[in-house]
Amino acid sequence: MIRQVTELAAAEGLRYDLERAVAVNTIDAHRLSHLAEAHGLGAEMHERLLRAHLGEGEAVDDPDTLRAARRRGRRPRGRDPADARRGRL
Structure with a gap:
């Protein structure tokens, strides 16, 4: 099936x-996506x-991975992925 x-x-x-895909809790990734x-x-x-x-x-689900995703492209100025985790959408 993977193939x-x-x-x-x-x-x-x-x-x-x-x-290589890892099963993780994606809640913070979804929060970051909603913030974006x-x-x-x-x-x-x-x-x-x-x-x-x-x-x-x-x-x-790793904060460093989420920060790296944020840095790879355009982003809202002054916002941190941790804001999404704190519910600041």
């Missing part, structure tokens, strides 16, 4: 490495989080 999903992703131009959405950056953040989780095997 089939990886092939389907590749057909869409996505690089999945599900052998509130600032017009939701699609970009969603893409970065999926790439980190499914393509790079990153643990998207």
